[in-house]
Amino acid sequence: MRNTVTLPVSSVPAAFDREHLYSPSAGTAELIEHRPGDVFGPLPTSPRGNPTAWKEWWTQHASTPTPDYLGLKAGDEITIQHASTTGPGTVLSTCRFGAIVRYPMPKGTDKPHSEMYVTARNQHGHWYR
Known part of the structure; x- marks a missing residue:
């Protein structure tokens, strides 16, 4: 079934599933209909069970500043x-x-x-x- 909701223009990918808007991560984005991000691709999946690897993932990927997140901007x-x-x-x-x-x-x-x-x-x- 095709998505009937207009996905927001965003620096990160946008998806809508079961009436919830979110940004799909790597591994999920390939399986669902989504709008690609204008600046970033899907967030790589976080490593589990290794605090050092997780900290590196957080620093290098997840906490990277963006102009917006699914249309949200500072001050909203x-x-x-x-x-x-x-x-x-x-x-x-x-x-x-x-x-x-x-x-x-x-x-x-x-x-x-x-x-x-x-x-x-x-x-x-x-x-x-």
Whole structure:
């Protein structure tokens, strides 16, 4: 079945499956319909079981800065899907792996905000990891 959603123009590859937008990695991109990235190809699969190899993969590939991530750019205001709620977030930066987002913490916590990566968007338009 062909994708009926317009995939965003992005520096990283974009795919849409089961109503979720994400960037396919190497090994997956070859098997699915996707829009190639304007700057980067699929992110190589991360090595498992070897912390040194993983750190090298993260440094050389995953954390490479990008102009956008699936259309998200620094300064964009988004909605984040948390475990049982949604809330606001602001995109701080983007890389091949995803977008770093700052979001407010509940009142009464030690910090006013926290940060997380988001790597996909669900059918309701909320971003998550």
